[in-house]
Amino acid sequence: MRPGDRIFKNLTTGAGIFVVILIGLIGLFLLLQAIPALQANQVSFFSSVWETGDSKNLRFGIADLLAVTVATSLVALVIAMPVSLGIALFLTQYAPPRLARPFAYVIDLLAAVPSIIFGLWGLLFLAPVLEPVAQWINDTLGWIPIFGDGNIAPNIRSTIFTAGVVLAVMLLPIITSLTREVFERTPTAQIEGALALGATRWEVIRTTVLPFGKAGYIGASMLGLGRALGETIALSIILFIPVGRTFDWSVFDGGATFASKIASNYAEFNDVTSAGAYIAAGLVLFLLTFVVNFAARSIIGDKKGD
Numbered sequence: 001m002r003p004g005d006r007i008f009k010n011l012t013t014g015a016g017i018f019v020v021i022l023i024g025l026i027g028l029f030l031l032l033q034a035i036p037a038l039q040a041n042q043v044s045f046f047s048s049v050w051e052t053g054d055s056k057n058l059r060f061g062i063a064d065l066l067a068v069t070v071a072t073s074l075v076a077l078v079i080a081m082p083v084s085l086g087i088a089l090f091l092t093q094y095a096p097p098r099l100a101r102p103f104a105y106v107i108d109l110l111a112a113v114p115s116i117i118f119g120l121w122g123l124l125f126l127a128p129v130l131e132p133v134a135q136w137i138n139d140t141l142g143w144i145p146i147f148g149d150g151n152i153a154p155n156i157r158s159t160i161f162t163a164g165v166v167l168a169v170m171l172l173p174i175i176t177s178l179t180r181e182v183f184e185r186t187p188t189a190q191i192e193g194a195l196a197l198g199a200t201r202w203e204v205i206r207t208t209v210l211p212f213g214k215a216g217y218i219g220a221s222m223l224g225l226g227r228a229l230g231e232t233i234a235l236s237i238i239l240f241i242p243v244g245r246t247f248d249w250s251v252f253d254g255g256a257t258f259a260s261k262i263a264s265n266y267a268e269f270n271d272v273t274s275a276g277a278y279i280a281a282g283l284v285l286f287l288l289t290f291v292v293n294f295a296a297r298s299i300i301g302d303k304k305g306d
Helices: 003-040 063-094 097-112 115-141 160-184 188-196 201-229 233-238 258-264 266-270 272-305
Strands: none
Touching: 003 272, 063 097, 063 160, 063 201, 063 258, 063 272, 097 160, 115 160, 115 233, 160 201, 160 233, 188 201, 201 272, 233 258, 258 266, 258 272, 266 272
């Protein structure tokens, strides 16, 4: 092996090992900082109570934080995935190049908008617009638990539904860009072969583009899910935290995610024990992102195997 190749190999191997070690050290730090608070906790860690104002009487659990985090992210993903798929297919299969390029740039520019702008836009503009829609869904489908009255009824503006729509807009550039790149790499021979056999444009998409790009599309969606799980400022602005009410498994509930809870209570970090409660919540979020990434890798591996 040439000296240059050996040096490059060692550098890349060292970089990979460094990243693994760094992630392990972050997890170890979170665990060590969370242990004193977990030992001082006077209720189950999986309860819905969160009272950390008195470090000598800590009572905190992550049940509601976990539920709201997952619910908000899933609402965003359910909205963003089909929209992103449609945009990616339009840009790669239907739109002429003169339209596709500027349209793609506009979609990509959404990723550059600060999350605090999305939060203010969602609270001040989008929430009033969505209120009649949310009210109609609640009145029409309220017999379904996920569309029933939330824990902040009748106020249905600062809810998981509104937060999910805002998050979906934030996920669009991530999922769309990666999916578009995958679809553009569909082998030209396969597309031309399908067209030569008399396939319509939709049949070409269904038989060549989608099978080729499904792994990338799922991977992009899981990357978007990881982005949604960790969103902080926008959700801190939008979500209303009800006092004395727990999560009722409705999209019209209020609440707090792991990230928004930590961000909105940073004033308690001057006490080591109280801060440990939030670090424990951060550790759960840290592990949750690992579970999501592991699931994504497994799904992508299965799809490639097909």
